Amino acid sequence: MSPQAREKILSAVELALGFPKRDEEILKGKSTGEVHWLNPSAPWDSVEKELSALSARFHRIEDTGQLRDLLGSIVEEYGVRSALMWDHPSLEKLKVAQFLDERGVRRVDTSDPEKFRIEAAKADMGITAAEALIEESGAIVVRSSREMPRAVSLLPPVHVAIVSWAQRISTIWDIVPLWRSWLEKEGRLPSAVHFITGPSRTADIELTLVLGAHGPKALHVVALPEELISLRE
Amino acid sequence: MRIRCLEFSERAKGALRDEMLQQNLQRIGVRFKTARDLAFAALEDPESLREMGRALKEKAIANLPLLLETLEMRVKEAGGVVHWACTSKEARNIVCEIARTKGVRTVVKGKSMVTEEISLNEALQAQGIEVWETDLGEFIIQLAGEPPSHIIGPAVHKSKEQIADLFAQKLGVPKAEAPEELTRIAREKLREKFLNADMGVTGANAAVAETGSILLLENEGNIRMSVTMPRILVTVMGIEKVIATLDDLAVILALLPRSATGQKLSAYSTIFTGPRAPGELDGPEEFHLVLLDNGRTRILADPDRRQSLFCLRCGSCLNVCPVYRKVGGHAYGWVYSGPIGAVLTPQLIPPRLARELPFASTLCGACAEVCPVKIDLPKLLLIMRQRLSEDPNFDGGVPLLPRLASRAHGWILTRPRLYRLAARGARLWSKALTEEGRWKWLPPPVGRWGKMRDVPAMQVPFSERWKKLKKELLGGVANEPTG
Numbered sequence: 052m053s054p055q056a057r058e059k060i061l062s063a064v065e066l067a068l069g070f071p072k073r074d075e076e077i078l079k080g081k082s083t084g085e086v087h088w089l090n091p092s093a094p095w096d097s098v099e100k101e102l103s104a105l106s107a108r109f110h111r112i113e114d115t116g117q118l119r120d121l122l123g124s125i126v127e128e129y130g131v132r133s134a135l136m137w138d139h140p141s142l143e144k145l146k147v148a149q150f151l152d153e154r155g156v157r158r159v160d161t162s163d164p165e166k167f168r169i170e171a172a173k174a175d176m177g178i179t180a181a182e183a184l185i186e187e188s189g190a191i192v193v194r195s196s197r198e199m200p201r202a203v204s205l206l207p208p209v210h211v212a213i214v215s216w217a218q219r220i221s222t223i224w225d226i227v228p229l230w231r232s233w234l235e236k237e238g239r240l241p242s243a244v245h246f247i248t249g250p251s252r253t254a255d256i257e258l259t260l261v262l263g264a265h266g267p268k269a270l271h272v273v274a275l276p277e278e279l280i281s282l283r284e
Numbered sequence: 285m286r287i288r289c290l291e292f293s294e295r296a297k298g299a300l301r302d303e304m305l306q307q308n309l310q311r312i313g314v315r316f317k318t319a320r321d322l323a324f325a326a327l328e329d330p331e332s333l334r335e336m337g338r339a340l341k342e343k344a345i346a347n348l349p350l351l352l353e354t355l356e357m358r359v360k361e362a363g364g365v366v367h368w369a370c371t372s373k374e375a376r377n378i379v380c381e382i383a384r385t386k387g388v389r390t391v392v393k394g395k396s397m398v399t400e401e402i403s404l405n406e407a408l409q410a411q412g413i414e415v416w417e418t419d420l421g422e423f424i425i426q427l428a429g430e431p432p433s434h435i436i437g438p439a440v441h442k443s444k445e446q447i448a449d450l451f452a453q454k455l456g457v458p459k460a461e462a463p464e465e466l467t468r469i470a471r472e473k474l475r476e477k478f479l480n481a482d483m484g485v486t487g488a489n490a491a492v493a494e495t496g497s498i499l500l501l502e503n504e505g506n507i508r509m510s511v512t513m514p515r516i517l518v519t520v521m522g523i524e525k526v527i528a529t530l531d532d533l534a535v536i537l538a539l540l541p542r543s544a545t546g547q548k549l550s551a552y553s554t555i556f557t558g559p560r561a562p563g564e565l566d567g568p569e570e571f572h573l574v575l576l577d578n579g580r581t582r583i584l585a586d587p588d589r590r591q592s593l594f595c596l597r598c599g600s601c602l603n604v605c606p607v608y609r610k611v612g613g614h615a616y617g618w619v620y621s622g623p624i625g626a627v628l629t630p631q632l633i634p635p636r637l638a639r640e641l642p643f644a645s646t647l648c649g650a651c652a653e654v655c656p657v658k659i660d661l662p663k664l665l666l667i668m669r670q671r672l673s674e675d676p677n678f679d680g681g682v683p684l685l686p687r688l689a690s691r692a693h694g695w696i697l698t699r700p701r702l703y704r705l706a707a708r709g710a711r712l713w714s715k716a717l718t719e720e721g722r723w724k725w726l727p728p729p730v731g732r733w734g735k736m737r738d739v740p741a742m743q744v745p746f747s748e749r750w751k752k753l754k755k756e757l758l759g760g761v762a763n764e765p766t767g
Binding site for chain 1: 312463
């Protein structure tokens with residue numbers, strides 16, 4: 052029935068609108084791929100305020116020592132015994148895997164694609180690296196790829212996302228140039244892009260807010276100096 | 285979903301008597317409205333954001349053929365499959381056929397109004413497939429066997445005690461009334477389903493023609509689960525949901541969560557493009573997009589009613605509507621409730637089956653003031669009333685008496701002498717039955733209407749007062765010597 056329905060609908064739409072002129076211009080976006088990143092040294096108060104209002108935790112870290120302390124305290128706070136992390140150059144450069152091994156936190160093995168889902172579901176903590184942090188809302192932007200599976204920011208009860216000081220944008224409007232820069236480089240958008248704004252939540256029962264509906268119950272956003280993180284390309 | 289719009293009055297009465305429902309409706313109305321108002325007040329120029337929303341929908345609808353074809357092309361390029369469905373039945377058949385050929389046994393669903401519109405769950409279940417609504421509110425009402433009562437909070441009409449009883453009865457868990465505990469029970473139950481389901485089904489908040497991407501907003505993470513875990517993903521969307529560019533997508537992201545819940549952004553905004561890319565460890569292996577007409581091209585053909593299709597389904601018109609806030613969503617008898625429901629329902633289903641809905645409004649205009657895409661809902665309500673009244677099949681949306689009265693009124697109005705006579709008669713009645721310029725008693729059936737209102741007494745019209753007035757005013761002038 053498919054081809055017939057297609058023609059039927061499209062011709063009904065054409066007829067309803069009086070055969071509109073085809074203006075390909077409307078498919079061209081206005082903004083370019085030039086992203087307006089905020090100055091890393093500009094105050095971080097509003098990010099902190101937004102995230103704490105969302106019951107997420109924000110940490111501005113100066114060096115790797117502080118990062119190890121922070122990860123240690125997160126592991127302790129939630130009793131983390133296994134972790135799922137992205138195969139990401141920033142996490143590699145920060146030696147997160149090494150730290151987890153030293154602390155005796157089991158790293159979930161993601162080498163077997165068949166078993167990925169089952170293994171990922173067992174992890175206590177997921178560690179990702181965000182593409183951007185939006186100051187206005189406290190949202191982080193993550194994307195998917197072979198090395199960056201979606202489940203890492205979704206299945207474990209605790210999500211830790213690292214982001215560079217230099218990856219901050221002001222508002223939602225600044226995201227379009229970032230999308231365009233991906234389009235320019237890769238010819239298409241990633242298979243999935245997620246804006247994550249605080250831990251998973253629901254208010255479906257008597258409008259009472261409950262954290263950890265289906266996704267993580269806790270979200271830690273960790274901002275680090277750019278030189279500690281090697282950005283892709 | 286069964287259409288029960290004709291029971292509006294009856295169900296509204298029931299709702300008004302239900303104290304629990306009245307309490308809950310009051311609570312959501314105030315909460316959502318306040319949150320929305322605060323979010324917009326915090327914007328530098330809230331009006332221009334709404335203008336942008338309006339403009340992008342106008343552009344999208346005016347260029348719909350091009351956008352739909354481009355969307356189809358981009359989705360295919362990204363590795364997805366595009367299906368077109370003229371009717372609910374075709375859409376159901378498409379999804380059921382995918383499920384059948386792929387050996388699907390369990391489906392997890394993200395909250396979606398359009399799949400309620402096409403009654404998808406029933407069709408899949410009839411095929412022996414297990415279907416799980418995974419939004420907490422939807423999960424609750426699915427267990428209760430009820431339709432959603434609010435676009436954003438489908439189970440807002442239920443108290444935690446009622447939900448606790450429901451869970452204990454249907455899931456066999458110990459009774460627990462704390463929302464935290466109830467949420468945990470649902471999380472555990474559904475987690476298992478997410479990990480084992482073969483197919484995820486969602487609606488779409490928007491689809492971007494430029495890139496072939498689908499936008500889904502949510503707070504719980506159940507939609508992310510539904511579009512990430514199962515090997516097959518089916519998204520059903522009305523053809524009016526397509527937008528042109530990523531710039532437009534940013535406008536939707538700025539506008540929709542603020543309107544719906546007062547959030548700057550929902551906890552999760554997912555923008556996915558096609559199925560998982562080669563080598564990826566998760567995400568669906570197959571992605572099917574079902575583009576649904578189901579009456580939308582008919583609405584499109586009428587320039588006056590076209591704007592009904594701009595709706596983003598944020599629910600803000602419900603939260604401010606004095607009628608919705610008293611009668612709740614179920615009274616509307618189908619998927620869409622509140623002012624937008626009263627406008628959409630009689631356009632999407634046979635109008636005679638929803639004839640009462642456009643009349644269930646005070647036309648106060650609060651809905652138009654909050655609509656993020658500035659749909660002129662009061663005007664649409666009037667248009668729908670007019671159309672229904674002119675419909676020869678229309679039998680009862682306007683009760684007989686008012687209909688006869690308005691016909692008589694029209695007849696008298698075209699006969700000035702008769703009109704003056706009638707007005708004079710009415711004034712005599714008025715004189716006898718008013719006190720301090722207000723009617724003390726009105727004859728039925730107007731009496732009931734007047735019970736809650738101060739109805740002013742009949743006044744002598746200016747045209748008649750003028751004769752006397754002219755004499756008084758001009759009297760002085762006439763006495764002055766001329767020349």
